[in-house]
Amino acid sequence: MGYLRFNQAKLIICFLTLTFLTYYVFQAKCETGKKYVVQLAASKGPIYIPHFSRPHNITDSIIEFKPEFWYHQVAGNFSNYKVASDYAFKIAQNTKLKNVSVRVIGDSQTIQPHKTPGPVLAPVLFEDIVKNSPPSELAVKKTDNINRNKPDLTKEEKDRKKPGNLLAKLLFGNRGTENFRNVLLDFGESNLPRNLQELYAGIVEISLAYPVILIFIVFILFFIFNILLVFLILNYTIRKKNYREKYMKVYGKMYEDIIMSYMFGMCNWDKALLKIKKIKRKTNRRILISILLNFHENLKGEINNIIPEIYVNLGLHNDSFKSAGSIFDYRKIQGIRELTYLYPKGAMGIIPGLINDKNDHVRSEAQTAFIRLNPDNPFRFFDILVKPFTRWTQLSAFHLIRLYQLPVPEFVKYLESKHFNIRNFSLRMITYFQQLENVSDIFKMLDSKAEITRFLTYRAINDLRLYEGKELIKSRFGGETEKNKIEIVKALRNIGITDDLEFLGKIISDGSVSLKIEACxxxxxxxxxxxxxILQMNEINNGRLQFYIAHITDPRN
Incomplete structure (x- = not known):
């Protein structure tokens, strides 16, 4: 069975077809059970019908009724809106009345005539009023055929039986819904061509008669509003972004030229200060700080010492202090970095208080700043550290030691730290910097409960060629994890002797595949x-070790 394939044209045609079918189906249902009359006038009190009809030369029957607060004078009986609209247009032309409009009345809606100086009419149904009317549908005659067997309904019962949109009634009320309908219809009659007025009126009636249609229209309007809102927001943000980029580019270039002129002695400070425009604006101060950070990173020598002077003279260090004290973590990091590079003296006052910050990123920035600002004893903060010393901070610390050629402390003294990550970092640094002092303290780390600490200790014994630890690590082989066992076997490759071959032979015979490969x-x-x-063992075992030997001798491994 093949799949149905739609292109854009087919989808549009299908959508339009469904839309028109839906409209005509709902229109047919909406038309059923509705009658239209033409309202000629409305007044706050009853009027005498003959006095109203003679001056306007109206020969058709006029009925006056009061649905709520106003008295309405209506004429005609129509089952189609277009016919009613044509009749209203004819009345308006012949009589010059200004407020002629079409009203909708259901089959069960009661018109309550009121007493006038003329004949008195009892409450009748609209169906009874139009009984015996001429087939021209242009006049509604008065009738005395009253449905007397039906009891009078209260106003609440009438409202419940009145057809309409429950959702609209909940939102606007009965009177509000009726006024809303009349306003929409009046708008169509006043602003739309006559050939579109019938279609527009049908859409209004369907929308107010069926909650689904009204909800659908509301959602369409809401969707259109959202699209317009998103478009306006995007347009505003793009314009704002472009303006900000252009602003920063223009002022950044200007500030760079002024600061470079001052640093190279082409102008004095007072003249340079006068040229720096809008220095009090926050955006401009951020531009100045970024320029000074860029100069500090790229300029070396004596000229680099002028940059902190400019930073302090412009009062930019106060902005950095505010950032470092902000409740937002990214602002704290920004302030710490600026003070570390451009105002080290001020940074030393706030860094110790941020060493144990609850945020990992702030804490990492404060710890690396401490290392940068204390070259004589960069890891003194280990004594006050409570929070973890993260792996990222360890990498940053190692990078700073190599970048700035900081003096390397004796990391053996930190092996007794209560933080296992400090102990692990110290083992890595001892291995890298080949610190062979106090080897016995390294061996003590084999008693640690942390697997990673013991692993780093085995690696340190291997890389530092600590031969005196060979028997110690062999004795711990049986109780270690698979990962640490492999590290012990690797260590024997460098610190082992012929006496250890029997130990390795047992591993080849009884160990796992990974241990066998490493032992081979x-x-x-x-x-x-x-x-x-090992070649002799291969012959004795009928070549069972041949694949292991081939694997370890392959240069790709």
């Missing part, structure tokens, strides 16, 4: 005796 590699590359030993 250790024996193969330890020395000539060990290599001969």
């Amino acid at each position: 590699r250790t024996m193969y590359f330890m020395n000539h005796e060990s290599r001969d030993k």
